[in-house]
Amino acid sequence: MPRPLRVAIGGIHIESSTFSPHLSTAHDFEVTRGDALLARYAWLSPVAAWAADVEWIPLVHARALPGGAVEPSTYDAWATEIVEKLAEAGPVDGMLLDIHGAMSVVGRDDAEGDLVTAIRAQIGPEPFISAAMDLHGNVSHVLFDNCDLLTCYRTAPHVDVWETRERAALNLVEALRREERPHKALVHVPILLPGEMTSTRDEPARSLYGRIPDVEARDGVIDAAIWVGFAWADQPRCRGAVVATGTDPTATAEAARELGERFWAARDEFTFVAPTGSMDECLDTALGAISEPTRRPFFISDSGDNPGAGGADDVTFALDRMLARPEISDGAIRAVYASLVDPEAVAHVADQPIGSPVEVRVGGRIDPRDPGPLELKGTLEAVAEDPDGGRCVSVRVGGLSVFVTSRRMQYRLLSSYARLGVAVDQVDVVVVKIGYLEPELFEASGDWRLALTPGGVDQDLVRLPYERVLRPVFPLDRDFTADLAVVTR
Template sequence: MPPSPTGRRLRIGIGGMAIESSQFCPHRSTYDDFRITREHALLDRYTWARPDGDLAELVEWVPLVHAVAVPGGPVERAAYDRIKDELTARIRESGPLDGVVYDIHGAMSVVGLADAEADLTDAVRAATGPGTLISAAMDLHGNVSRRFAERLDLLTAHRLAPHEDAWETRERAARKLVGRLVLGKGRPHRAWVQVPVLLPGEKTSTRLEPAKSLYGRLASVEALDGVVDAALWVGYAWADEERCRAAVVVTADDPELAVAQAESLARAYWDARRDFVFVGPTGDADGCIARAVGSPARPFLLSDSGDNPTAGGAGDLGYMLGRLLANEELASGRVTALHPGITDPKAVAVCFDAGVGAEVTLRVGGHFSAGTGPHAEPYELTGTVTALEDAAGPASGGPRGNPAYDGGGRTAAVTRGGVTVVLTERRKPFHTRADFGALDPLGYDLVVVKIGYLEPELHAMAADWLLALTPGGVDQDLLRLGHHKVLRPLYPFDDEGFEEPDLTPVVL
């Protein structure tokens, strides 16, 4: 890559704020839920920003601040304002910046705001001034309103779900930005269009058609002469805001080419809206448990999808535990199941006080959700403490490329009949073998995880699996959640008699 037009190293800041927030989840995300990274530790997150990286001679990377949290409920306004204020202050204090790599998610909800990412981006743009190029790296489950997109110069998103390309996406956003600055090209055109479709991520996995082909097109569009980037967002289904819907942005130096390609992608997504299916076979909790118990496949994995903390669920519902112990084969111990991880710090404390081998009676679950519905009440469990572990340090390094995930604090395993439930002190995913700690998931007939589609290590572990359509803050059945602020008409909330939408992109 040639030197910059000015003959000096480019100054590019890195920062952002990332969380996925379900507005149907009773949990509230506080400042303490975020992992805040600053100074050299921030640059160390990105291989291309390290001193030995191949861009070091071209770029002086300026660490701003980055905040990332495990998905959950809406962010408390005070926490959001505190992080926004630090980010914008650091931008102003850093001196003139040629560019900013803006590392965000796109599905953050903040109490009292209708479009949190647009509000944050307004503040970032005000701090940088109009001459700084901002390049956003996003999750494909984010939302892209016009107000948000107008403040950006470049924006791209993951092309895989599960997000095995999360770090690749961040690098693409950085390298595209450096390329524009080195060549002195400035701000490209962005053809933006929203598509009136809102689907859960478990129906839009790129492992399956039609998402596989739709996302597979993006690289070929990007390769066209004059195109800088092509991105497709499915939107975030568990927030209730006008911006929640699919979107396409094609970034190019040729505005007519950008419009044509964006409209083609948007039309293809709209035409395929009824073809999207769940990433695996589904059923209600009892039906899935019965099928798993009766199957010879071991281990048989079940997704407790409605309470998935990595999509924004509370992760504290004892509903699935109750359904497991309602099955006679599991209750008797003739079949075994491992069910991590219900967030319940009080129950964990009781187990640690009692010690391994002690019998305990607990009211499991409902730490955040008690009183919010018939499925959210604690489950009364009498069982034996079979394992205790303090996993305060990093575990898997973060599913979906998210460095906010850690060991979840202390965990306690309690066994009743054939069912062993893992209780966690903090909200925690179980996505990799390391996340299970000393417990061996391969030693159980069933493994029931609070997740949607299986992350790669779980997918490889499963002899078979089912997606249980369970209740919770990220219920896969969107129609029973009660959206009332999304912009209608919107598929699948509206279907019959739905007029063909205007999918003409706007050039920003």
């Protein structure tokens, strides 16, 4: 009987905006090791048939809500731990690299490339590495060269996260059993697009990603993947990418070429997933629509400070525009603002009795862009513990409930609103720091607008001060011919 395969699992998972002043530190990450790390993967509990004769070796996995660039010492500690545990584990046949793909580390241009280089230096050239990634990640030449298999999500919003990780693991195990290093092909597509233009609910992303199963089913192809890339980092690696892997070099290269050309050909078809406007324009639309019951609750995405993409989560611009509306501040309109991170403000009011009048300064501590910190004068409406946001409070100002959290979080689940006493179907207007609406909010919304607000993940890319991305790149540049060369290994 052949010996069991030995496969290590680990990674660092975060997307980081270099345009956000937020600094991601160890405090922002959830870290798993040992049995707790293995327990994350459904194919190991119970063990799937294809995984049964594999010795799975847990290293360390660190995962955080998107934020600003990662503190170097934080990254170095986990990268070192991964390498040291690989050394302790002895020879391995392969590694599942569980990453996002858009991590930025202060002072480094290609964090995932740095990580996989360190891993490869430890395990040597023979073991196979399979990377599972977010489609909003980046594929640098260094990452491509050091991985044998790469795959990414095929949906946005991401409802196939765990399916993708299992596919990456299965592809790895099957390649190891064939004892044949896969062929691979890469096409870089010179496009920068915000995720809110590339939802797979809508065209052209729906059809583009919808082609993948057919391409993958071709003889000689193992996997095909399309990365939109990450638009909110000013690094040379940031751009679209297509990677195909396979057992036949010609079929693999053709798959990458075909998808890369289709991606580029569709560049002018990508549009925002909802009607857009300034914050004031979106408020005008929302307030004009609430007399129509089918359009309530009316959601507005405060997209420029979306913590789900790396925003600081404390820009007060959208809140300031809400408070300027008399119909909201005098209570005629019931509204929610979700949310601002400000642990100091939470600590200042959370221990007071519910119903107490409060005055508290909120926001603008991390990202102080105009108008900066705001003074809230209202009533303490609710206090709750949230698994994502920590201790949270709701301060009522007229008809507006302002949620303030102790940790950065994204109000994407209805249960998070309910903890602070809000049923969104009883609200007229909900402004939430998010981009495209996550599934629960999308289903709950009567209508929706995407506000092009300022912040570290500004959706209007031409407003961002890019200096280091490779040019030309669409849409910063439009009149050029793309180099869609296929790189094979």
